[in-house]
Amino acid sequence: MDALSPEISHFSGAQSYPVFFGGGYRECWSEDYRLSIVYENRRCVEAEPAEDRWRAAGGDRGLVELLNSPDCPRLTDEYFQAAASVYAAARDCVRRGLPLSRLYEIFRSPANALTAPELMRLLMDDCGFSMADAYQTTARCCGNLRSAGLDVERVWLLQPRTAHVVSLLRGLCSSTLALxxxxxxxxxxxxxxxxxxxxxxxxxxxxxxxxxxxxxxxxxxxxxxxxxxxxxxxxxxxxxxxxxxxxxxxxxxxxxxxxxxxxxxxxxxxxxxxxxxxxxxxxxxxxxxKKDFDTPEWFRRSVMYQIFPDRFGFSDDATAERGIEYHLSLGQTPELHKSLAEPPRYQPRPFEAAYSPDDFYGGTFRGIEEKLPYLKGLGVSCIYLNPIVEARSNHRYDSADYMRPDPILGSTEDFVRLCEKAAALGMRLVLDGVYSHTGADSVYFNRWGSYPGKGACQGAESAFYPWYDFRRFPDEYRCWWGFQDLPEVDEENPAWQDFVISGENSVVKTWLRRGASGWRLDVADELPDDVLTKIRDSAKAEKPDALILGEVWEDAVIKESYGGRRNYALGYSLDSVMNYPLRSALLDFAHRRIDAFELRDFLVGQQMNYPKPMYYALMNLLGSHDVDRIRSALATEVVIRGLSREAQLKLRFSEADLNRALELERLCTVVQFSVPGVPSIYYGDEQGMCGVCDPFNRLPFVEGERELHDFYAALAAARNSSPALSAGEAVFSAASTDVLLILRYITKGRDAFGHHAENGAWLAVINRGEAAEFDVDCSAAGHSRVHVSIGAGKAELMKLY
The missing domain is CATH 2.60.40.10 (Immunoglobulins)
Incomplete structure (x- = not known):
């Protein structure tokens, strides 16, 4: 329900609307057969709102006295109420920025038989609608089109043209379908x-x-x-x-x-x-x-924080330096930046044909551990780490040894300690599982012989040889999106499945035993459905409340890849997915590519189409390592993702651009923390970090805008303190094309899953436009009407009870 039906009332303020009585009219036809109506000798009164009805406030004195008299004839009063409601709704529609063809967004008529013919008259005569369009719009707004029981002759005395439309509507209702x-x-x-x-x-x-x-x-x-x-x-x-x-x-x-x-x-x-x-x-x-599908409750109630491990927490214990020496001993070419202020490398070095992302800033497990109090203060309860296992690159999506953490980050003991310290503060860790491919420079493939054992490139006698698909040994093989540094594995190979998924000491199980609470599965599209199900089953067998979250960029319910519909959201495999569509919708709203009603429709669509257990577990992100940072995305209309790295570096944001982006970031963040699902903060976004795409969106963490940090922390505190924001029902509506409303609530001591929970209600108001003032009906949450006054470009999350 939206707007006047019944969430939002008319925009506040003293307003009056003209209502015309009597007189006559002439039909005038243009040369192109367009009809216009010319009215003559009508009497007029001004209608103004008074509690739950309209009162005559000026104009024709005799009519004013009659309409405000207790002896006013019923039909006269009904026409006055209908006409005033229709005029007010039409003006309100325009004020809210909507075309009158979308009047149904804000107007559902009261039970007054004259409303439908008066609305249809206004749409045809005053707004230029065709009869067919006016009929369908009237049907959407009014429901009751048949005007049963109306005496046309008596209506004629009040408004002749409306009386004619009564007869017209009766004929249309008999012959023209409206559903x-x-x-x-x-x-x-x-x-x-x-x-x-x-x-x-x-x-x-x-x-x-x-x-x-x-x-x-x-x-x-x-x-x-x-x-x-x-x-x-x-x-x-x-x-x-x-x-x-x-x-x-x-x-x-x-x-x-x-x-x-x-x-x-x-x-x-x-x-x-x-x-x-x-x-x-x-x-x-x-x-x-699936009827038995459920998702981890702890995750549904979480605030998530994504960390790119090399760029967040730094320790002064020479761990990173020792790790760099280890990689050098393998014949690799890592470089450790001398300062966090140095820019990342993005061009090939003289000895390289192409850019190799193996410049490091030296983030470590102990560095992250030292920042746990910071994360706790921010309100974080779930930490998602990009890959941590040994790898040649700084992003570590080219796994070299699944069982060993990268020595630049630290040891297995360091990781276990990190999990323990986080748990003591009420935080869990989720790891990145990269299973569709390995690194070419790995224990398993060993393309350059860096590792002492026999990898697939050392011949068919290697235990890992069956994992890969060689077209011509050893130089031609199937690889991820053509990147030869990322050879694809055969996920249906029994030995691979035993090693990674199902074996007693598999990769999936081992890291859960070491303290992780779940997996984010990289490029889930590249993993067959049956393999995803096996990963889920293995993880849940090891740790029943383990999270399985997939990297899916589209609507996970109807996603198709490799010629088939995927079953990600049907209860077979994934608990959650990365909600990139939400990010796209919020950017579209912020950049005025869609309005608040369209954003509402998007939110309602996700609410209706995702299984409830997954819907409340969606990873609602504004930024990640794969997209431009939210501040940069909001500072320009340019689609950054399509630009070369050189072109990205040439982008310049003025102070005004960045200030406006900050304002918009606040709007988007209020939505992110107000909708069902798990809000995910990409490290540094809460500090106002900028950055276009890889590698510029992966700069070392720096503390910057304290006020913005406190804004994020306040939203997280609200969510963590109130079950209504994490597990309550949700109603989405729009007060205008610029104002989105989100109502979250728990009533009768039961949350959206039927679990016992504390009652509560919150109203989020997100306004990208000019200052606005209006009333919101919050009766769905067991609360009365709320008067809202919101400043230009502001967003608020208000606790109702």
């Missing part, structure tokens, strides 16, 4: 979210106008197709069916048979509201997931 379906609400879809296998689902639509003789619901997926006949109950067509027993991403739509045609009720651009079409469309989405 309503809104998947957000139980009267049209129950449950209004993803469902478990075998769960009963009820789908319905309402007849607003026209005649329906028969109707069917078409429910389809990749391996599922059923057509269900629907039953008429009053002005609704409805059906109840059992969701399939096999998890699936499904789509549904309604096929409508009328006396003279067949039509389809499909989703409009929102994805959940219906629109009529003369042909079959894509359908509304319906996700069916």
């Amino acid at each position: 309503e379906h809104d998947g957000r609400f139980a009267e049209f879809r129950s449950p209004a979210c993803a469902v478990r296998t075998g769960e009963l689902v009820t789908l319905s639509f309402r007849i607003l106008g026209g005649r329906v003789t028969r109707a069917w619901a078409l429910v389809r997926g990749d391996d599922f197709s059923h057509e269900y006949p629907m039953e008429r109950v009053g002005n609704m067509y409805t059906l109840t069916f059992a969701a399939p027993l096999v998890p699936a991403a499904l789509w549904y739509q309604f096929r409508i048979e009328t006396p003279d045609s067949a039509q389809w009720l499909c989703p409009d651009e929102s994805g959940y509201r219906g629109r009529l079409s003369g042909r079959e469309g894509e359908g509304f989405r319906l996700t069916v997931y």
